[in-house]
Amino acid sequence: MSCTNKKHILEIEDLSVSFLQYENNRSSRQIRLPVISRLSVSVHEGEIVAIVGSSGSGKSLLAHAVLDILPYNADISGSIYFQGELLTHKKIAALRGKEIALVPQSTTYLDPLMPVARQVRGNKTPENKKRQKTLFRRYNLGEDVDKKYPxxxxxxxTRRILLTSALMGNPKLIIADEPT
Incomplete structure (x- = not known):
């Protein structure tokens, strides 16, 4: 089946992201720094899409824009749709970590003071514990990893732990920032 016959899972139309920042260390004048300009991307169900660019080109910012986790000084315009529905702040907050998950680039997303298995499973329901154990086995993380700290x-x-964490909610869309 070609992608044209599959439903869009994610549509990004004319996305622009810029940041308000000070012109330089000695100035109180603020400027807008454009980082992403008028980007449009479409992702269909079952499709893998790679955004390729040099370091600092805005790939992580794109992921953060989709998940609505940009810093306070970011200005975003354009439209983002998930399964045909326009994403609002409220809607993305409800989907984040459940239907849309992030595999972050940095391992610092893990809490250094908590064992990794507890972080991955979240609450201690029997279903979550079983799912976490299944995912750890699937990604060759032995039972000894459960009690380890990052x-x-x-x-x-650590990368596999972050992946299992993203997969816990069985999301419909996974955004892998630096998937290697």
């Missing part, structure tokens, strides 16, 4: 895990393990 600093006790290798970089590769």
């Amino acid at each position: 600093f006790e895990c290798s970089g590769g393990m």
Whole structure:
């Protein structure tokens, strides 16, 4: 089946992101720094789309714009639709981490003071514990990893832990920021 026969899961139309910042260290004059300009992207169900660019080109900002987690000084325009519905602040807050999940670029998203399995499963329901264990097995994270803290895990393990965390809610869309 071609992508044209599949439903859009994510549509981004004319997205622009800019930041209000001071002109330089000695000035109190503020300027707008454009980072993403009039970007349009369409993702269909079952499709993998890669946004490729050099470091600092705005790939992480795009992910954060979709998830509505940009910093306070960001200005965003354009439209973002999920399964045909326009995303508002309230709607994306309800979907974030459930139907739309992020695999973050930085391993600092993990709490250094909490064992990783507890972070991945969130609440301690039997269903969450079972799902976390299943995902850990699927991604070759042994039972010994459950009680480890992030600093006790290798970089590769930490990436897999972040992936399992994103998959916990069985999302319809996964945004992988630096998927390697």
